[in-house]
Amino acid sequence: MKVIKVGSDFSGVGAFDYAIGRVAENKVFKVQTVYACDWDKYARITYAHNHGEPPYYPKDVYEREIPSESLDIYVSSPPCQAFSMAGRRLGKEDKRGILFFNSHEFIQKNKPRFFIFENVKGLLSDDGGKTFSEWINMLGGKSVNGLPVLFPYEDSVPYHVYWKVLNSKEHGVPQNRERVFIIGIRDDHDNNFRFPIEEHLTKRLRDVFENQVDDKYFLSEKMLSYLETRSDNFNTGKINYRTENDYATTLTKSSGSIDISDNIIIHNIYGGFNENEARIFTKYSPTIRTAKGGGHIPSVIEDYKIRKLTPRECFRLQDFPDTFDFSVVSDSQAYKQAGNSITVRVLEKIIANLPL
Numbered sequence: 001m002k003v004i005k006v007g008s009d010f011s012g013v014g015a016f017d018y019a020i021g022r023v024a025e026n027k028v029f030k031v032q033t034v035y036a037c038d039w040d041k042y043a044r045i046t047y048a049h050n051h052g053e054p055p056y057y058p059k060d061v062y063e064r065e066i067p068s069e070s071l072d073i074y075v076s077s078p079p080c081q082a083f084s085m086a087g088r089r090l091g092k093e094d095k096r097g098i099l100f101f102n103s104h105e106f107i108q109k110n111k112p113r114f115f116i117f118e119n120v121k122g123l124l125s126d127d128g129g130k131t132f133s134e135w136i137n138m139l140g141g142k143s144v145n146g147l148p149v150l151f152p153y154e155d156s157v158p159y160h161v162y163w164k165v166l167n168s169k170e171h172g173v174p175q176n177r178e179r180v181f182i183i184g185i186r187d188d189h190d191n192n193f194r195f196p197i198e199e200h201l202t203k204r205l206r207d208v209f210e211n212q213v214d215d216k217y218f219l220s221e222k223m224l225s226y227l228e229t230r231s232d233n234f235n236t237g238k239i240n241y242r243t244e245n246d247y248a249t250t251l252t253k254s255s256g257s258i259d260i261s262d263n264i265i266i267h268n269i270y271g272g273f274n275e276n277e278a279r280i281f282t283k284y285s286p287t288i289r290t291a292k293g294g295g296h297i298p299s300v301i302e303d304y305k306i307r308k309l310t311p312r313e314c315f316r317l318q319d320f321p322d323t324f325d326f327s328v329v330s331d332s333q334a335y336k337q338a339g340n341s342i343t344v345r346v347l348e349k350i351i352a353n354l355p356l
Helices: 015-027 041-051 099-110 121-139 221-233 311-316 331-340 344-352
Strands: 003-009 030-037 073-076 114-120 159-167 178-186 299-302 305-308
Touching: 003 015, 003 099, 015 030, 015 344, 041 331, 073 099, 099 121, 114 121, 114 344, 121 159, 121 178, 178 344, 311 331
Parallel strands: 003 030, 003 073, 073 114
Antiparallel strands: 114 178, 159 178, 299 305
């Protein structure tokens, strides 16, 4: 049986492992994880609990050894905060942004057959687009989206690269999550690649909801009273909370208190509403983001109550199977891990299109 050797930096809790595992079942090959690498203590615990500890499991990408034998697939997802619309937008000036160059060095030395980069859409506009252009120039020494590179950078690697922004909701997952993917194919390999085509979304947010939810995920009466007090900003001051299982809010970073516009779904606001204070969401869940420190997390309305999305529901919105076990960490860490992950289904469709 064919063996596909893989390795990843910023491995998180193993979205790539699930994705390539599914492809391996369909295409009948064996996956050999040469190494995984992640700095986060709790992500490492969750990863090892679900996938087993890989033969080589370093913490720091600056200290990990680069395998001498070329990998078949190398995956890198440098921390997105340096290029996030919600961050300070320091780009390369942020040390996390410089981690790209560490991944570039890995490709130069290991020469994997394929590589996959994932990052936030904000990367495209960082520094007026210069940051992304530099990434592409350094990664695509042979061609970019099918167009030959006539004058490659001196330090560019000899790969054919393809890049595109993919949205999870267009690939079978009810979450509005846009991420840019860069696919690299080594010059001596078949470079015929196409990004996965969009598919009609049949799953709705209600399909990811748990049937039984612990009381701890419901907002207290005190918090509900606070929210109703905030309703003074609306024309009528009247808010009717209803169960609408096609809706959900975003997982946001902690900033002290519940903000209606980001964390609470408000349905059926009579007499109109102030768009600066509330949003009514349609079909899909907005992007799941990190919830560092257990701060803001999505809320849904159920039986005339408001509750947060559970960690299981957040992982379902990233297409993790229900066999994925996050019980080895706190809910706070589980929310963070879901927000930091890559949507499994999107990765799976990309890998399935590689000429392995």
